[in-house]
Amino acid sequence: MTAAHVQGTLDDLGTPLSGVTFVVVDLETTGGSAADSAITEIGAVKVRGGEELGELxxxxxxGGPVxxxxxxxxxITTAMVTAAPRMDSVLPAFLEFARGSVLVAHNAPFDIGFLKAACAEHGYAWPRFTVVDTVDLARRVLSKDEVPNCKLGTLSRFFRTATEPTHRALADARATVEVLHGLIERLGSFGVTSLEEMRGFAKAPTPEQRRKRHLADDVPSAPGVYLFEDAAGEALYVGKSGDLRSRVRSYFTGSETRRRVREMVGLAERIRTIVCATGLEAEVRELRLIAEHKPRYNRRSKFPERALWLKLTAEPFPRLSIVREIRDDGARYLGPISSRRQAEEARAALHEAVPLRQCTQRITLRLVEAGRLHACALAEMGHCGAPCDGSEALEDYTAHVTAAQEIMEGDARPVVASARARIDRLSRELRYEEAAAQRDRLAAFVRAAARGQRLTAFARLRQLVAARPAFDNGWELAVVRYGRLAAAGTVPPRADPWPYVHALTATAETVFPPVGGAPGGVPLGTAQGGGATAEEMECxxxxxxxxxxRLVEVDxxxxxxxxxxxxxxGWIDNAYAAHDPKSSGRSRPLR
Incomplete structure (x- = not known):
């Protein structure tokens, strides 16, 4: 008896994309976290089959200032939202508008997170919307040769959308609609025609990922560092994990959607692992290996030597200079700073608080007394006291230098007060772009000063021994010398910890102090691994x-x-968490 052939139904094919109603949503907010920020604007566009059905x-x-x-x-100003409806009246309208639709957003976790928080706050059950993230789709269907990143503005330019993203909700939603249509057109070349296929497409492993799964077969379940290497033994990527086996195997599953990672997996021929005593040791070893090998697929921590410093020079009339090296020359240093732009912003903020000279010419008392130097345009504009031509006495200029030293070494209040006064004045005058520039300068200075002061204090410690409870009821131990992890180990459960502490400190790496106690300075003398980088100290x-x-010993x-x-x-970081939140669509670091 032959088996009966049954014709499949249309339901077996899934929901055709041409019949799906999408609601593309975009939000503007007062910050980057739904926990402490609020929505200031909602924009949504409803489309089906390429046709617009409505907008909101x-x-x-x-409920507060912008x-x-x-x-x-x-x-968006505070005055603009003061007369706007509150969320308790806007939210029901949006939920009704989106009812029965598939929600689409660019960097969906951000927008959906705010909407869910609003529902919880106002007593609405969150409808179980199907959610599509255009960032995930773009990472899957576009190559790095086509787009450098997956920001909305980048994709808008690539697909030549009629609407340009402007950081206003409705305009960005309209641009996202056109990006979505462009991505759906691309999906057709992969044979994706249904909603179910589209959602699964971004999560499906590539054939190359499936073929390379055997590389993870011998990876141990322990904390440590892993290196993906190509056929020639070159390190392609370095990572760390508390469970090497679980982390490495994830690179060969559909949960790994990052385009660069999938490309790296295709080139890898072996995976080398280094088991570590603790998670901290694994994280530090990862940083050191990345700095040593500079793997092409790691984006962070590859060039610690490129850090910059703001230097108050040691000369008769000191000035602020941006340098890449700390020397034992009696100068004051602020940093490390990650980019030249940030260093220039921090220097500008300090210049606006303290009128130090900004010229680069060499000034000595002999040249000043001889009248061989002439004031520059900054003196005519009132931004410099012109010590070069004797207009400002040495004693007066020395007072400015002393003020700058105090700011760099610990008292940030003059810079903050000066910058905030300018920001408030410019905001009152509706000169928002100039106010934003002042904000950026203040933020650059605060971050550089905070990082430098925190790391400098740590780098001056001769030795610190600390212990942390382990999951097995034992202890994790760390010996830190001049900011560098010199040894790591563990204490078994119920064992006397002191013999382990003494053994670990006795065998720990020898580390010499950095120049002037500054983090990242060249070690005085030779050490087995040199001084600690700023990233290692922060780790x-x-x-x-x-x-x-618990601190066991502090020397x-x-x-x-x-x-x-x-x-x-913290104040600066919280403020900037919301700065361009839509940029979360950028390529994520390989972590």
């Missing part, structure tokens, strides 16, 4: 901040200035 766009009163940096980014400091960590003074920039760092 409205400003929303967030931060100046958000106004500079979006053009260790994060570990020390974890719950349960040296470990303090931060009472009026330093560290107390302002």
């Amino acid at each position: 766009g409205t400003l929303v009163d967030p 931060p100046p940096f958000i106004t500079a980014l979006t053009g 260790v400091l994060r570990w020390l901040d974890l719950p349960g960590v 040296g003074e470990w303090t931060c200035p009472a009026h330093g920039a560290e107390g302002l760092r």
